[in-house]
Amino acid sequence: MLRSMTGFGRGEYEKDGLHATVEIRSVNHRFLELVVRISRPYFSLEEKIKERVQQDIARGHLDIYVNIEDRRGKKRNVKLDKELVLAYYNSLKEMAKTLNIDFQLKVNDLAQLPDALVVEESEEDLDEVWSVVEKALAEGMAHLSEMRTREGARLCEDLILRKNRIAGYVEEIKKRAPLLSEELRNRLKSRLQTLLDDCEIDENRLAAEVILFAERSSITEELV
Incomplete structure (x- = not known):
């Protein structure tokens, strides 16, 4: 195909x-x-x-x-930074102790601290x-x-289509090929007669020249 x-x-x-x-x-x-x-x-x-x-x-x-x-939609995960949150918690507890105030801390307070909770997009x-x-x-x-x-x-x-068209041309050329020598002979004789006017043409010499020219003009190989 x-x-x-x-x-x-x-x-x-x-x-x-x-x-x-x-x-x-x-x-x-x-x-x-x-x-x-x-x-x-x-x-x-x-x-x-x-x-x-x-x-x-x-x-x-x-x-x-x-x-x-x-x-x-993007898949997201919320990650708790445990170490950071614990550090926040201990620091705030120590701060309350230093200031001598009650230590009151809620989970929401810790969640709002920077980077305590990190939002991550899941890998594709x-x-x-x-x-x-x-x-x-x-x-x-x-x-x-x-x-x-x-x-x-x-x-x-x-x-x-193109092959068939070319094949048709080849067949036409094959039909005309055998007539080539005779056509060349007549054309050459006519031209020589015109040039030589009343002089007599050597038929044998003319035939030899026609054969030589026909061989040089052969298209047999192209038709095979």
């Missing part, structure tokens, strides 16, 4: 609020050249994307655009992201393959 190297494919997939869109543009190239464009937090997925594409594509220049949208689960990107990529690759196949079929039809 003839396939074109030019094509475009697009795929989308979403799971639990994680959405991925993949667009692939392919053009002719002697070797396989892959360019992946993906946002910085997901750079580590680039090699996986290339490996997946190489399973189906052997040649061509491919630009692969990957867009990932996390619609789940790249395996989960890849499972979504992979499905979008597979869909994009399938659409790319379909387009390349359609384009290849169109090119094949065009090549067959």
Whole structure:
């Protein structure tokens, strides 16, 4: 099956609020050249994307655009800095003792102290992201393959049409080829007769010249 190297494919997939869109543009190239464009937090997925594409594509220049949208909202964790809170507590207790005042402290008071509670964003689960990107990529690759196949079929039809047209020209030339020597002889004789006017032409010499010229003008090899 003839396939074109030019094509475009697009795929989308979403799971639990994680959405991925993949667009692939392919053009002719002697070797396989892959360019992946993906946002910085997901750079580590680039090699996986290339490996997946190489399973189906052997040649061509491919630009692969990957867009990932996390619609789940950021996952955050609140972390208690135990050592810092304990240090606050001991320092405040010592302060009360020094000032000779009652030491009365509530949890809410400690929670409002700087850095006692730290809000951290949970790390991205790249395996989960890849499972979504992979499905979008597979869909994009399938659409790319379909387009390349359609384009290849169109090119094949065009090549067959051109081949048949050339074959027709070759047959016409083959039919006329045997007449070439006689046509050359008559044309050469006519020109010589005009130049020499009333002088007699040596038919044997004329025939030899025609044969030599015909051999030099032979198109037999081109027709094979």
